[in-house]
Each structure stands twice: as C-alpha cells, then as structure tokens.
Amino acid sequence: MIKLISDLPEGVVAAVASGEVSGKDYETVLVPAMENAINTHGSVRFLYHLGPEFKRYSPSAMWDDLKLGFAHFTAWKKLALVTDHEWMAGAARMFAIALPCPVKVFPNARYEEAMRWISEK
Template structure:
C-alpha cells in the first residue's frame, strides 16, 4: 500500500510504502499525485518512506516506478529515501549517481530529519528564481 504523507510544503511530495506495494497503488495514488504536482511545478522534491512493515513490491509496481522516474527524469530537485531495508539502501547507494537530483538516504529513525531536509527552502539563483 502507498499513502501520501501530509504536511510537506508546496513543491514537495511524500509517500509511505507499507505491506505489499502493487502497480495499482502506483496508478491510483502515487502517479496521479506526482503528475498533478508536475503540472504546476518545474522541479519537485520527493520523500519516500519504506517503513518496517513493508514486505515488497510486485513486478508491476517496480515497472510503474521506473516509468515514472524516466518520464520526469530531470524534474527532481531532491529525493529523500527513508528505509532500513538493506537491498533498497544498497541499490540507492549504488545507483545514486544516475539520479539527476540530490539523493539522500535516511534510516527510519531519521524520518523527522528527512522531512526537515525535504522542506528546506530552495536557494534563490542569480535571476531571483527558486
């Protein structure tokens, strides 16, 4: 199951994965929320929490995740992955160089730190844009 995490500022989305995550979870929750956010934001920040009750992704969910990432490949500003799942941490560490965003890993006990990091104000560039 995937549910949205409330309380993040504009331009940031958060999701919590628990139990078995399916393609339907992606198509009914995560994808519509992300597509709607990209319709009004050039860049997004993402907090993805995979908690201790997570049991896995089905193949369809993994495919949906890959498609979503490629569809908005350069649209991510920051991505915080909060998990203690060993294979996810290893994969994120190994593949982090391929993500065109600032990617940071947090343990479940650091959830509040991840929320704060995702919520930090964006720096203003030389043109006055965030």
C-alpha cells in the first residue's frame, strides 16, 4: 500500500509504503500525484519512505516503478529514500549515479532530516 503525505511544499511529492506495494498502488496513487506535480511545476522532488511495515513489491509494482522513472526521466529534481531496508538503500545508491538529480538515502531515524532536505529548492 502507498499513502501520500500531505501538507508539503509545492513540487514535492512524498509517500509512505507499507505491506506489499502493488501495481495498482502505483497506478491509482503514486503516478497521478507525480504527474500532477510534473505538469504543474515542470519537475518533482520525491521522498519515498519504506518504513518498518514495508514488506515487498509485487512484480507489477516493480515494473510500474521502472516505467515511472523513465517516463519522466528529466523531471526529477531531487530524490530521497528513507528506509532501514538495506537491500533498498543499496539499490538506490547503486542507481543514483544514473539519475539526473541528487539522490540521498536516509535511515528511518533521520526521517525529519530527509523531509527538510527534500523540501529545500
């Protein structure tokens, strides 16, 4: 499941993933929010929180994640991943070199710091 975090600065999208994230979560929650931010501001700053309740991605969610990233490749302004899941943190660090924006990975204990960083223009 993906839930959006509200009351954020313009151009920032933040979401919390818990349990199993499905393709439907991407299609009905995350993709519309991202596309709205990009259409409105021309770019997006994105914080993704994979907290302790996060279990896994379905194969369709992994596919939708990849499609979302490439469909708007030049619109990424900043990306913050907040997680204690080392496999996700490692993957984010590995792919960060291929992304056109700054990417930072934060542990759950530094969530507030991540939120401040992603909110800065």
